[in-house]
Amino acid sequence: DAIQADGTGNTFHSGSVPVGTTLSGGTYQLNDGARGGHKTYDLNGGTSGTGTLVTNASNVFGDGTLANRQTTAADAAYGAAETWDYYKNTFGRNGIRNDGVAAYSRVHYSTNYVNAFWSDSCFCMTYGDGDPSQGWTPLTSLDVAGHEMSHGVTSNTAGLRYSGESGGLNEATSDIFGTMVEFYAANSNDPGDYLIGEELRTNGVPLRYMDKPSKDGSSADCWSRRVGSLDVHYSSGVANHFFYLLAVGSGASSYGNSPTCNGSTVTGIGNAKAGAIWYRALTVYMTSRTDYAGARAASLSAAADLYGSGSTEYNTVAAAWSAVSVN
Ligand code: ASN
Ligand code: ZN
Ligand code: CA
Numbered sequence: 001d002a003i004q005a006d007g008t009g010n011t012f013h014s015g016s017v018p019v020g021t022t023l024s025g026g027t028y029q030l031n032d033g034a035r036g037g038h039k040t041y042d043l044n045g046g047t048s049g050t051g052t053l054v055t056n057a058s059n060v061f062g063d064g065t066l067a068n069r070q071t072t073a074a075d076a077a078y079g080a081a082e083t084w085d086y087y088k089n090t091f092g093r094n095g096i097r098n099d100g101v102a103a104y105s106r107v108h109y110s111t112n113y114v115n116a117f118w119s120d121s122c123f124c125m126t127y128g129d130g131d132p133s134q135g136w137t138p139l140t141s142l143d144v145a146g147h148e149m150s151h152g153v154t155s156n157t158a159g160l161r162y163s164g165e166s167g168g169l170n171e172a173t174s175d176i177f178g179t180m181v182e183f184y185a186a187n188s189n190d191p192g193d194y195l196i197g198e199e200l201r202t203n204g205v206p207l208r209y210m211d212k213p214s215k216d217g218s219s220a221d222c223w224s225r226r227v228g229s230l231d232v233h234y235s236s237g238v239a240n241h242f243f244y245l246l247a248v249g250s251g252a253s254s255y256g257n258s259p260t261c262n263g264s265t266v267t268g269i270g271n272a273k274a275g276a277i278w279y280r281a282l283t284v285y286m287t288s289r290t291d292y293a294g295a296r297a298a299s300l301s302a303a304a305d306l307y308g309s310g311s312t313e314y315n316t317v318a319a320a321w322s323a324v325s326v327n
Pocket of ligand 1: 117118
């Protein structure tokens, strides 16, 4: 019979961490029975199917180096577990569909693949190994795992369409909750920040910046009528900037410097309240066609429900949207 056996993962990005495993027929599997039975598979360079379930004779997966192909599998398993726990322990959400059923993860997708993605059709997450010759490490950091799994949550709640302004809101939701997962995990090798993918490049340059999204050279800091014509990973900047201002505020901090678009000053209300407002806005008020004006209305409704209309939290939501030119 299969029994639960908490294992150890020696990851690439997050050091030595616990991973949920199952002992079956004398072999340990990367199969997390405590979190819906989340399994991690090795695609071994393939691009379809599940490849092989990651198993080992001992209950230790990976050695922290890329010479051991179970190392990135441990990263993926850990990221999925922290994301599951974040949603469960913060919002009482029992998995991506809130039905207790796990997704699964696939690592070693294709060759030199510099991306990761969520798929609704397989109900799974997939990670490339990056491209060492271009300075990219495997795409299995905590914030990326949280980002991809959160695409599943968005898909099963608001269903934000992946183009135009709703597409930017979809992407921002993944950056926001990927970041909340990174803070939740409190991993000393990959501590919380408001950068996306800061672990991925050997030169340390992140994919995106929530404090001032335009630092990446392409993302929007402020809403304008043309924002919906940008790639969704750039129109997300407006909502990422909103969230940063709501959580941290506009002043310079150890996390960055976040100038507002209207010259105002915003005092942050912290990650816990900002995250709760965004989660309620996403799961109760947003729909597939919600745009930036609709996101302002949705998050104000959420803040009113949680903290009261006219509360400091409610007023900060209004001020943070105005500070990114969503009026
Ligand atoms: N990693 C990307 C994302 O999750 C993949 C994509 O472009 N959809 O946004
Ligand atoms: Zn995304
Ligand atoms: Ca990060």
